[in-house]
Amino acid sequence: MQVLRNVFRRRLRVILTISGITIGVLALVVMGGMAEKMGLLVDGGTKYYSDKVVVGADGTLYSGSPLSLSKADDIRQVPGVAEVTSGIGGLLDPDTTMSFGMPPMFDGSDMRGEAFESFEFEYAKGRALTTDDLGCVVLGSDMVKKFAAGVGDTVTIRGEQFTVLGILEPTLTAPDTQVYMTLPDAQRLFVQDLPEMVRGQVDQNDLANSMTVYPTPGTDPEALAARINETVAGVEAMGPSAFQDQIAGFMGIFNAIIYGIAIIALFVGGLSVINTMTMSVNERTREIGVRKAIGASDRHIVGQFLTESGIIGLIGGVSGLFLGWVAATVADKLLESRNLDLFLISPRLAIGSVLFAICLGLVSGLYPSLHAARLQPVLALRYE
Numbered sequence: 088m089q090v091l092r093n094v095f096r097r098r099l100r101v102i103l104t105i106s107g108i109t110i111g112v113l114a115l116v117v118m119g120g121m122a123e124k125m126g127l128l129v130d131g132g133t134k135y136y137s138d139k140v141v142v143g144a145d146g147t148l149y150s151g152s153p154l155s156l157s158k159a160d161d162i163r164q165v166p167g168v169a170e171v172t173s174g175i176g177g178l179l180d181p182d183t184t185m186s187f188g189m190p191p192m193f194d195g196s197d198m199r200g201e202a203f204e205s206f207e208f209e210y211a212k213g214r215a216l217t218t219d220d221l222g223c224v225v226l227g228s229d230m231v232k233k234f235a236a237g238v239g240d241t242v243t244i245r246g247e248q249f250t251v252l253g254i255l256e257p258t259l260t261a262p263d264t265q266v267y268m269t270l271p272d273a274q275r276l277f278v279q280d281l282p283e284m285v286r287g288q289v290d291q292n293d294l295a296n297s298m299t300v301y302p303t304p305g306t307d308p309e310a311l312a313a314r315i316n317e318t319v320a321g322v323e324a325m326g327p328s329a330f331q332d333q334i335a336g337f338m339g340i341f342n343a344i345i346y347g348i349a350i351i352a353l354f355v356g357g358l359s360v361i362n363t364m365t366m367s368v369n370e371r372t373r374e375i376g377v378r379k380a381i382g383a384s385d386r387h388i389v390g391q392f393l394t395e396s397g398i399i400g401l402i403g404g405v406s407g408l409f410l411g412w413v414a415a416t417v418a419d420k421l422l423e424s425r426n427l428d429l430f431l432i433s434p435r436l437a438i439g440s441v442l443f444a445i446c447l448g449l450v451s452g453l454y455p456s457l458h459a460a461r462l463q464p465v466l467a468l469r470y471e
Contacts, residue, residue, distance in 0.1 A: 400448020
């Protein structure tokens with residue numbers, strides 16, 4: 088209690104100092120929550136691509152350009168290929184604008200590689216699709232809220248009615264915003280997005296815009312991707328490392344910007360702690376002199392002021408964490424109608440933010456506490 092009384096001896100000044108740390112931690116929590124969410128999406132993608140090869144149209148791997156299903160037959164002839172799954176997908180709402188996060192998507196596949204798939208979904212309700220389930224879908228966890236539907240209900244997608252067969256458990260990654268369906272259903276939806284001139288020139292039943300290649304046991308996915316690029320014309324294959332390299336570069340820049348903003352805010356808060364503790368030492372010089380005169384050691388004086396600065400950091404850290412959590416929760420709630428979930432306040436972020444604030448308080452209070460410990464008792468007692 089005595090420590091708290093010392094901390095709040097100048098209430099307005101301390102509250103302003105705590106506010107500085109609070110704003111810094113608030114920025115760290117909000118920005119860090121965004122980075123945590125993005126990191127989780129990347130981790131999910133890295134895990135999915137870790138043991139397989141992804142194939143798209145040559146030069147347009149990331150654009151979702153159409154491929155002929157006959158390319159899957161060509162790829163199956165490449166040594167080291169166990170199976171190829173042909174898939175097609177696109178935006179659930181064709182009018183969706185660019186957004187920060189994973190937009191709602193539909194995804195259909197011929198399911199030929201299910202026996203080789205290592206990335207398994209868990210179902211909260213219902214069951215998985217089969218190739219015979221035309222007109223049926225499986226919803227990611229976020230899509231349940233979007234459609235307000237359960238197993239057995241019907242949902243409307245692009246003006247068509249689909250029956251919900253299953254609901255996935257939350258993954259906090261891309262599958263949460265996906266609607267899974269059979270390949271023929273997805274092909275029909277995909278063709279709607281094509282320009283009218285192109286639409287009449289393509290065979291709907293021969294379309295895919297991505298293929299997933301499963302290597303045989305012992306086959307290196309990177310080597311297999313190179314082999315496919317060399318032997319199959321009109322396609323571009325990507326192994327696990329290409330995905331990881333591209334994402335690592337993006338995430339490095341993204342995290343540097345996000346955490347840089349938060350660190351600057353915390354640095355300003357640290358300067359305010361130094362100022363507050365220095366003024367506190369000056370105001371309590373006589374008190375320090377009395378304590379040293381009756382036997383207080385330098386270690387006790389340093390410990391006293393470090394404790395006070397640490398408490399300032401702790402209070403600022405906890406309040407900043409709370410406000411950051413509230414801000415992230417409110418933002419996600421407001422963006423729920425657009426199916427955007429941008430923040431993830433993970434336990435490590437919460438604990439790390441508070442610990443960082445405490446360390447900031449301790450480091451910022453180090454110089455003032457050492458200055459207090461060096462005061463000569465006689466001079467301190469004469470200080471006015």
